Amino acid sequence: MLQQLGLKEYEAKSFVALSRLPQGTAKEISEISEVPRTRVYDSIRVLETKGLVESHQSSPQQFRAVSVDEVTNTLKTQYVNRTEKLRNTLNGLEPAAEDTETELTHEVWSMSGATAIANRSKDLITEAEEELVIVLGQDSGIDDQLIDVLEAAQRRGVSVVIGTVDEPLRDEIERMVPNADVFVSGLSWLRGAPEMGDDTQITRLLLVDRSTILVSSVHQGSGTDHPDEQAVFGRGFDNGLVAIVRRLMATGLLPEDDPDSGAE
Numbered sequence: 071m072l073q074q075l076g077l078k079e080y081e082a083k084s085f086v087a088l089s090r091l092p093q094g095t096a097k098e099i100s101e102i103s104e105v106p107r108t109r110v111y112d113s114i115r116v117l118e119t120k121g122l123v124e125s126h127q128s129s130p131q132q133f134r135a136v137s138v139d140e141v142t143n144t145l146k147t148q149y150v151n152r153t154e155k156l157r158n159t160l161n162g163l164e165p166a167a168e169d170t171e172t173e174l175t176h177e178v179w180s181m182s183g184a185t186a187i188a189n190r191s192k193d194l195i196t197e198a199e200e201e202l203v204i205v206l207g208q209d210s211g212i213d214d215q216l217i218d219v220l221e222a223a224q225r226r227g228v229s230v231v232i233g234t235v236d237e238p239l240r241d242e243i244e245r246m247v248p249n250a251d252v253f254v255s256g257l258s259w260l261r262g263a264p265e266m267g268d269d270t271q272i273t274r275l276l277l278v279d280r281s282t283i284l285v286s287s288v289h290q291g292s293g294t295d296h297p298d299e300q301a302v303f304g305r306g307f308d309n310g311l312v313a314i315v316r317r318l319m320a321t322g323l324l325p326e327d328d329p330d331s332g333a334e
Contacts, residue, residue: 074109075145076152077117080105084113085122085135093126093134120144178304185264187286187301188216191276194303195219198228198278205233205255205275206243207287217246233275273299277315 072082080103087103088094094300096114100107114133117123124189135141166292196219206212210297224230224247232247233255234240244252276284285299 075149077120078113080109081113081116082108085117086185088123088133088135089138091134093132095130095132097130099133120148177306178302180300181304182298182300183330184299187284187299188213190301190303191274191284191286193299194276194278194282194284195223197282199226200279201229201231201277202279203231203233203275203277204240205272207235207272207274212243212246220247220250275315276303283315 072085072317073079077085083103084099087105087186087193090102091098093103094106096110099105099114100110105113114123114125115130119124122136122141124134124136126134136144136151181190191204192215195204197214202223204218220230220232228251230247232245232250232252234242234252235255237254240252240254243250269288270287273286273288274284282303284301284303286299288299
């Protein structure tokens with residue numbers, strides 16, 4: 071995890087070893103971490119410049135790791151600063167060719183990865199201007215950020231309709247998004263059709279302003295504890311596909327609660 075946040079292997083091992091001691095010498099750090107002693111000094115110097123380690127001028131020299139809270143706050147700040155710098159750099163890239171952008175209709179794209187799909191779903195929800203319909207196939211798709219963007223959509227006057235696969239999840243959503251229309255979906259096939267040898271589980275169906283569609287799924291029979299999530303999404307739909315998806319997603323919703331029914 072420390073390496074994922076920017077530390078090199080010996081730096082991460084040295085820091086973990088030092089975190090297990092109230093304070094320690096390079097020799098003690100080397101013995102615990104199995105990092106060569108000569109490399110411990112190099113690693114500690116880097117960790118000091120990052121604000122993760124303190125040193126005491128004694129003989130032999132002593133080192134200690136800063137508190138857990140201080141470590142996580144420091145690394146978080148560095149991570150945020152790097153991602154903001156990346157955003158600015160990418161936004162400033164010169165195009166390789168002249169802009170020949172054309173209006174695309176009925177475009178369909180695919181993507182992978184639970185985090186990327188969750189972020190795309192939240193971005194699409196943020197774009198909603200009139201109506202948002204989302205059917206959740208499992209509670210793993212619910213987090214604080216999703217709740218925040220749903221509440222923000224409601225504040226903009228967007229009609230929010232949320233379907234769930236069972237009553238416990240419906241009750242949870244009603245508690246977290248009290249002003250939304252929440253219902254138990256009649257789409258039992260969201261959880262797959264094992265009797266037909268189909269282990270694919272739909273994780274979310276999303277329809278934004280009746281023109282943008284996202285469908286994501288996981289294959290439970292992949293043999294892994296955390297199967298990869300896959301998704302397809304498209305924009306610019308203004309034909310019968312939207313009507314079909316809209317009616318499917320509303321299965322289980324009472325007519326008087328359906329924003330597409332015209333009922334008061």
